[in-house]
Amino acid sequence: MKATQKEVLFSEKMLAVVSQKYEAAKEPKETWAPTDFLPNFASSTWQEEVKELQDNSRNLSDPFFMALAGNMITEEGLPTFLTWINQNDHIADRSGVDDHAWAKWARAWTAEENKHGDILHKYLYLSGRVDMRTIEITIGEFIRNGFTTKSLNDPYRGIIFTSFQERGTRISHSRLGFEAKKAGDESLGKICQVVAADEGRHEAVYQSFVQEVFNQDPSQMMLAFTETIKTGITMPLSAAGKDTFEFFSKVTEALGMYTYGDYIEILEFLLKRWNIDKLEGLDDTAEKARDYMCLLPERLKKIASRKKPWLLENIKEPLLWVNQEDSLVSHLQTKRGQLESLQLDQV
Ligand SMILES: [Fe+2]
Numbered sequence: 566m567k568a569t570q571k572e573v574l575f576s577e578k579m580l581a582v583v584s585q586k587y588e589a590a591k592e593p594k595e596t597w598a599p600t601d602f603l604p605n606f607a608s609s610t611w612q613e614e615v616k617e618l619q620d621n622s623r624n625l626s627d628p629f630f631m632a633l634a635g636n637m638i639t640e641e642g643l644p645t646f647l648t649w650i651n652q653n654d655h656i657a658d659r660s661g662v663d664d665h666a667w668a669k670w671a672r673a674w675t676a677e678e679n680k681h682g683d684i685l686h687k688y689l690y691l692s693g694r695v696d697m698r699t700i701e702i703t704i705g706e707f708i709r710n711g712f713t714t715k716s717l718n719d720p721y722r723g724i725i726f727t728s729f730q731e732r733g734t735r736i737s738h739s740r741l742g743f744e745a746k747k748a749g750d751e752s753l754g755k756i757c758q759v760v761a762a763d764e765g766r767h768e769a770v771y772q773s774f775v776q777e778v779f780n781q782d783p784s785q786m787m788l789a790f791t792e793t794i795k796t797g798i799t800m801p802l803s804a805a806g807k808d809t810f811e812f813f814s815k816v817t818e819a820l821g822m823y824t825y826g827d828y829i830e831i832l833e834f835l836l837k838r839w840n841i842d843k844l845e846g847l848d849d850t851a852e853k854a855r856d857y858m859c860l861l862p863e864r865l866k867k868i869a870s871r872k873k874p875w876l877l878e879n880i881k882e883p884l885l886w887v888n889q890e891d892s893l894v895s896h897l898q899t900k901r902g903q904l905e906s907l908q909l910d911q912v
């Protein structure tokens with residue numbers, strides 16, 4: 566008789582994978598802490614340290630800061646993600662201190678994610694580049710609205726979602742870090758990269774969980790993968806409201822921080838990561854789903870080729886969350902050396 570979802574998720578092999586990933590997630594005292602990368606207010610040099618942080622931040626544009634703030638807000642939505650993880654059938658941490666490997670992993674993961682919002686929040690506050698009050702309001706709205714991945718409490722779909730989402734966040738943090746370094750802001754570059762490194766490990770962890778389910782229950786996992794992609798990977802910031810999310814997406818696309826092309830790349834990566842074209846033992850429905858999924862990246866590329874990409878100069882609205890002292894207009898003027906020719910109404 567075919568194993569149930571619960572039997573697969575709590576099989577010896579599966580639990581060995583989850584436990585191993587849990588053990589590999591270092592205890593908080595053995596890994597980095599946000600203050601390792603921020604000014605130390607107990608030091609006699611704290612004023613110089615803050616000034617240096619603020620001076621370095623001046624090399625980066627307002628759209629960059631809007632993107633960074635959006636990433637921070639996403640991380641600060643962590644309470645909604647933990648709620649969501651604990652809605653998943655079988656693997657949820659029902660008591661808050663459950664002793665099974667899935668619950669332990671989820672708590673270790675949450676402890677790591679908590680540092681991401683923490684470090685970015687403190688950095689942005691100290692930089693003086695952003696309007697903290699509007700950011701705090703957006704965080705409040707995000708958490709108050711709530712967030713769902715639309716995975717219907719199905720743990721197979723849940724770990725597909727996180728495999729995708731963690732790779733997406735790794736890409737965006739890593740690109741911001743690269744930009745910061747390029748602009749001469751080494752310390753912000755390090756902050757973004759230490760966060761990106763965690764996200765990189767998280768994506769690998771969730772992808773290995775999915776791999777083990779594919780090993781044991783290929784047809785059901787194939788259907789879960791297909792349904793998750795068909796439903797769409799909901800970006801967490803969408804919980805902050807449609808307008809906010811659409812504007813953020815425009816800016817991040819225009820900056821090249823996260824684009825539709827990245828979405829397709831992640832899909833292609835996952836298809837290869839789990840050897841979808843070589844999967845064996847699929848039933849008829851899962852075979853059909855596999856065919857659909859293998860053709861999907863090419864179909865999406867065709868759609869992408871017809872899409873007009875967003876450019877910073879076409880974004881006319883005032884940016885979200887940033888202090889407007891160094892506006893998008895001045896950013897474009899500096900960037901393109903068109904100080905004289907630019908008219909306010911052209912940008
Ligand atoms: Fe994170």
Ligand SMILES: [Fe+2]
Nearest residue numbers: 731763764767
């Ligand atoms: Fe993560």
